[in-house]
Amino acid sequence: MKIPKCMSTQHPDNVNSPFFTDSSEIGGEDEIIEAYYAFSHLGCDEQMWDCEGKEIDNYVIKKLLTKYPTYFNENRLGKDVFITLRVPNPTVEKAEAKILIETLESIPRSFDASNLIYKDELPPIFEVILPMTTSSTCINRVYKYYRDYVVGKQNDTFQGGDISIAEWIGKFAPETIDVIPLVEDRESMLNAHNILEAYLQNKTVDYQRVFLARSDPALNYGLVSAVLINKIALQRIFRLSERLDLPLYPIIGVGSAPFRGNLRPNSVERVLKEYPSVQTFTIQSAFKYDNSSEEVVNAVKKIKERTRKRPYLIDEEKCLEVINKYSQEYSKQIITLSPIVNKVAKYVPRRRKRKLHIGLFGYSRGIGDDIVLPRAITFTAALYSIGIPPEVIALNAISDEDFDIIRNYYINFEDDIKDALQYFNPESGFLTKDIELKIKQFDFDYEQDEEHKKITDYIIDSVKKVKSVDLNDQILIAATLRKFLG
CATH class of the missing domain: 3.20.20.60 (Phosphoenolpyruvate-binding domains)
Structure with missing residues (x-):
């Protein structure tokens, strides 16, 4: 078969x-x-x-x-x-x-x-x-x-x-x-x-x-x-x-x-x-x-x-400790970011005519009873559009010891973070300073996409000034550079 x-x-x-x-x-x-x-x-x-x-x-x-x-x-x-x-x-x-x-x-x-x-x-x-x-x-x-x-x-x-x-x-x-x-x-x-x-x-x-x-x-x-x-x-x-x-x-x-x-x-x-x-x-x-x-x-x-192989042997106990610590900090930051995410999400264009499957929100999100977020694609698109790759959220929760554990079991961790950081806008004003410090501390070798930054500067300014005339278009232009919407 x-x-x-x-x-x-x-x-x-x-x-x-x-x-x-x-x-x-x-x-x-x-x-x-x-x-x-x-x-x-x-x-x-x-x-x-x-x-x-x-x-x-x-x-x-x-x-x-x-x-x-x-x-x-x-x-x-x-x-x-x-x-x-x-x-x-x-x-x-x-x-x-x-x-x-x-x-x-x-x-x-x-x-x-x-x-x-x-x-x-x-x-x-x-x-x-x-x-x-x-x-x-x-x-x-x-x-x-x-x-x-x-x-x-x-x-x-x-x-x-x-x-x-x-x-x-x-x-x-x-x-x-x-x-x-x-x-x-x-x-x-x-x-x-x-x-x-x-x-x-x-x-x-x-x-x-x-x-x-x-x-x-x-x-x-x-x-x-x-x-x-x-x-x-x-x-x-x-x-x-x-x-x-x-x-x-x-x-x-x-x-x-x-x-x-x-x-x-x-x-x-x-x-x-x-x-x-x-x-x-x-x-x-x-x-x-x-x-x-x-x-x-x-x-x-x-x-x-490609031929399927055995999974990598991992230390489940160590990984669960990192998950618990990291996810708690992630939840805190998402609660803080949720208003701006929902504001920008309204302008993320649809790509399917019909309503696709629902998400887990209100089911077992574990983020907060009063927090309502868009689905994962729209959520990701909204954050990228204001220069905050969601990959960087909660990096401040990672200690040097955690970093070693993560690199050991999440093989592409640094590459994935570098891929995301191309689109990071440190001037967004929506992230806590300790995340920016952690990015510098871990010394990820990345090159910023200047064109993407200019577009996110414009989107951030428009959102802060409640200007929504061409937000849809700007979100799409930024997404075109990334080769994904969200």
Whole structure:
């Protein structure tokens, strides 16, 4: 069984619009073209299909197969390339809860659309991603609902002596689906191995995938915490895989900004080195559309050619001590910065027409009950736009001893900070002096992007003077220099 390595996603972190849309916001039929483009031109082997929001298209399989028959005759959905549905989590997303039912019911219909053409009973969709998973109960509910209620009803009859539902409208397939837990908060990520073990009880599977968030942990707990939490989770998942003698394949959700993963075409080798045990990396919109197609194709090829290895052995106790100390300081500073973040966030342009998945705010942010922040991409864009790369927040909490621990386990720490510091504006006036002193103390060797600084000077001045005439444009100009929105 092929396990994908490059998952194209619909994360709206891009500055430039792709050639196949006339709008600055991708939506509707554009996303069908986007999936085909990711497969056929960029070389991605998986497309995450976000099944939340007003314009959700549950006919994606039928549309792809009928619109691009030549490509999909040679590259079968469900065997060579994959569509993986991201469904709402009713435990958390009550307003979107019934979209889960609608989406699960669409899976047998997609099977029929494919089987009508190929007549080989290969399911084009057999996996779904469940966001904000906090327990095995969450994923078991989705697994059992599909098995027992979507497919299970086919043997029911309307009344005694009548035909079954399957005889009436045809059989339902596939019989079961695989549910991929997406863990996003600290507690669940550190407990991911236990969630997986409990979920796998009494199931016969050849393998199991697990999705680790990278953006939301950074937003919640800061850059350093996000990376170290992922490292601990990956180590624990690997040990479980060895103990169960079952392949467990981690997915990591990385974006282009250093704060959100620093996966760009020119940093692929670094990120692969950082996470040797990860099977699948997300290829988000900035990666796809803010770099030349040649660079993207070559980078995707490198990811697909790389062989997965064991994770680095880390000292969990030491890492947890750093996480606790660092995340506390990060939370304090975010509370202070939240008014300016929210003020600037209003001017960050949208890149998707529909409402994408909700975040963890008000769920388990751990930052403060009264603090409301935008989603990770908008949050990152807002801070970069005023010359504060979020990567530098809470650096003042790091002692010399902590610095050695971080460098030992977060391999690309200094490179990631240097990448971010290009866009640091020390004259922003929004950061505490001790952060600036810490940047000087650690002596990061970076070169400031003067053009970006001039734009952030203008944005800062406009925000302070409540001038909003061209803030949208200025935010985009700065983002163009970075090659990511947020």
